[in-house]
Amino acid sequence: MDLLRHFINGMSLGSIYAIIALGYTMVYGIAKMLNFAHGDVIMVGAYVCFYAVSRYKLPPFVGVALAVLLCTILGIIVERLAYKPLRQAPSLAVLITAIGVSYFLQNTALLLWSSNPKIFPSIIKRASIKLFGGQLSISHITILTIVTCVLIMIVLNLFVNKTRLGKAMRACSEDKGAALLMGINVNATISMTFAIGSGLAAIAGALLCSAYPTLMPTTGALPGIKAFTAAVFGGIGSISGALLGGLLLGVIEIFAKAYISSQLSDAVVFAVLIIVLLVKPAGLLGKMTQEKV
Amino acid sequence: MTEPILKVDNINVYYGSIHAIKGISFEVHSGEIVTLIGANGAGKSTTLNTISGLLHPTTGSIYFLGESVAKIQPHKIVVKGLAQVPEGRRIFAQMTVRENLEMGAYTQLNNNYFHDDLDKVYSLFPRLKERRKQIAGTLSGGEQQMLAMGRALMSRPKLLMLDEPSMGLAPILVEQIFSIIADVHKAGSTILLVEQNAQMALSVANRGYVMETGKIIATGTGEDLLSSPEIKKAYLGG
Ligand SMILES: Nc1ncnc2c1ncn2[C@@H]1O[C@H](COP(=O)(O)OP(=O)(O)OP(=O)(O)O)[C@@H](O)[C@H]1O
Ligand SMILES: [Mg+2]
Numbered sequence: 001m002d003l004l005r006h007f008i009n010g011m012s013l014g015s016i017y018a019i020i021a022l023g024y025t026m027v028y029g030i031a032k033m034l035n036f037a038h039g040d041v042i043m044v045g046a047y048v049c050f051y052a053v054s055r056y057k058l059p060p061f062v063g064v065a066l067a068v069l070l071c072t073i074l075g076i077i078v079e080r081l082a083y084k085p086l087r088q089a090p091s092l093a094v095l096i097t098a099i100g101v102s103y104f105l106q107n108t109a110l111l112l113w114s115s116n117p118k119i120f121p122s123i124i125k126r127a128s129i130k131l132f133g134g135q136l137s138i139s140h141i142t143i144l145t146i147v148t149c150v151l152i153m154i155v156l157n158l159f160v161n162k163t164r165l166g167k168a169m170r171a172c173s174e175d176k177g178a179a180l181l182m183g184i185n186v187n188a189t190i191s192m193t194f195a196i197g198s199g200l201a202a203i204a205g206a207l208l209c210s211a212y213p214t215l216m217p218t219t220g221a222l223p224g225i226k227a228f229t230a231a232v233f234g235g236i237g238s239i240s241g242a243l244l245g246g247l248l249l250g251v252i253e254i255f256a257k258a259y260i261s262s263q264l265s266d267a268v269v270f271a272v273l274i275i276v277l278l279v280k281p282a283g284l285l286g287k288m289t290q291e292k293v
Numbered sequence: 294m295t296e297p298i299l300k301v302d303n304i305n306v307y308y309g310s311i312h313a314i315k316g317i318s319f320e321v322h323s324g325e326i327v328t329l330i331g332a333n334g335a336g337k338s339t340t341l342n343t344i345s346g347l348l349h350p351t352t353g354s355i356y357f358l359g360e361s362v363a364k365i366q367p368h369k370i371v372v373k374g375l376a377q378v379p380e381g382r383r384i385f386a387q388m389t390v391r392e393n394l395e396m397g398a399y400t401q402l403n404n405n406y407f408h409d410d411l412d413k414v415y416s417l418f419p420r421l422k423e424r425r426k427q428i429a430g431t432l433s434g435g436e437q438q439m440l441a442m443g444r445a446l447m448s449r450p451k452l453l454m455l456d457e458p459s460m461g462l463a464p465i466l467v468e469q470i471f472s473i474i475a476d477v478h479k480a481g482s483t484i485l486l487v488e489q490n491a492q493m494a495l496s497v498a499n500r501g502y503v504m505e506t507g508k509i510i511a512t513g514t515g516e517d518l519l520s521s522p523e524i525k526k527a528y529l530g531g
Contacts, residue, residue, distance in 0.1 A: 164395070167395060167396060171388065174387055177347065178384075180345075180346075180368050181347075181371065181377050182396045182400075183368045183369075183371030183400035183448065184399055185366075185368045
């Protein structure tokens with residue numbers, strides 16, 4: 001029973017990683033850059049949701065919707081101001097800029113909301129579900145997280161494979177010059193990708209802080225790094241890779257916490273990553289390309 | 294004579310400090326096949342990319358359908374009716390044949406045309422119809438060239454620009470591609486054809502321009518140029 005419980009909790013944590021990893025992977029796929037500020041967008045989303053629900057007493061789903069909206073705008077602004085001018089710049093310059101944006105967001109949060117941890121109100125306040133005569137108890141947020149992740153994956157897959165804009169996004173990620181010759185507005189498509197990734201980050205923020213309620217300006221950093229790891233693990237640039245990588249990472253982390261050591265769990269996670277990358281350098285579902293990082 | 298579809302007027306194009314196009318002028322009229330020939334590095338692709346808006350001339354002007362487009366963004370000129378089949382085909386290798394054709398029709402928001410246009414492209418290139426569900430990267434070189442041309446035709450271009458469609462193809466396929474170009478022309482398209490294969494290009498073209506290191510050094514009808522010593526000179530690289 002413990003095994004099942006850990007597995008479900010791992011899937012739930014992994015779902016959060018997967019949702020965040022989508023942002024990394026989609027942005028990487030199209031802009032060929034690692035947006036290290038992505039984790040901090042999670043934190044901004046969580047704060048927006050926190051203030052909407054705790055301070056302004058709005059219903060949780062309104063809080064989440066507001067967070068999604070503001071993070072989407074934030075994503076577009078960050079891309080426009082920080083990354084777009086560097087479209088032709090060496091990748092190292094872009095990487096350093098991304099780290100700069102990350103610190104900028106964290107410090108702005110510190111200034112606006114102070115370093116005092118906020119206790120995040122769970123977006124679902126209902127008792128846990130008891131199964132097997134009370135032997136297994138699963139919280140509603142765990143279920144909501146997994147269901148949300150599944151829904152996002154389905155919608156995103158439909159978007160990317162069936163819609164005109166989604167296909168244009170794939171075209172841009174393959175060859176921007178050729179996409180331009182098709183009449184696709186590549187800059188707008190890149191903006192849209194940042195917008196989607198950041199909106200998803202806001203959802204991840206609300207889910208993450210509902211499960212782990214301490215909210216601080218640095219809250220997004222570690223999950224951001226882990227989700228990045230998940231994206232690499234699954235094969236960066238691949239949407240199904242982000243899902244697989246995220247879920248595996250979550251499950252491994254929870255099992256390592258339960259059966260090895262809670263201090264060592266992160267070390268175990270990264271050890272697994274290194275082994276996978278030694279065997280499959282492009283990640284589990286990644287294609288081998290000589291992409292710049 | 295009526296106003297040309299495309300008029301390039303004394304343009305200069307630079308890559309940083311490299312002066313790639315040195316004041317060239319030429320025109321394409323409705324219904325023509327015009328070819329731009331020249332050796333490696335003459336500036337043919339640069340010219341097409343400048344017309345497409347991927348590059349911009351430092352001086353000079355470009356008129357497409359009477360409208361100045363020298364400063365236009367590349368995705369906007371496609372809507373106006375200009376399509377380019379780029380050098381090296383540049384199909385979307387991870388998308389299916391059909392999806393590539395859909396991307397060609399990206400600017401066509403009227404869905405009623407889409408299936409008609411798709412049928413036209415399929416009847417021009419029956420191979421593409423057979424392989425519509427195949428991932429484009431797995432097509433042969435000749436099939437990829439057909440796909441690149443079909444994709445461009447899906448945007449209903451008023452001017453179709455082809456950059457070295459015969460590049461890297463076996464002689465028999467080169468023949469086939471040129472006969473398709475002639476078919477596309479007969480079906481009503483105006484074509485600007487860039488080639489290194491001067492013989493083939495001039496045999497299908499109404500008129501031609503010969504480029505050498507960023508300049509146009511000769512112009513005339515297909516037959517004139519075929520019998521001209523300048524052509525031989527350009528191809529001997531001197
Ligand atoms: N991106 C670039 N940066 C710098 N110089 C370039 C670039 N692209 C082309 N050039 C230079 O501009 C000149 C013209 O090149 P262009 O590609 O237009 O030639 P081309 O006639 O198409 O040749 P080919 O038949 O080999 O395709 C060449 O000297 C080339 O080296
Ligand atoms: Mg060329």
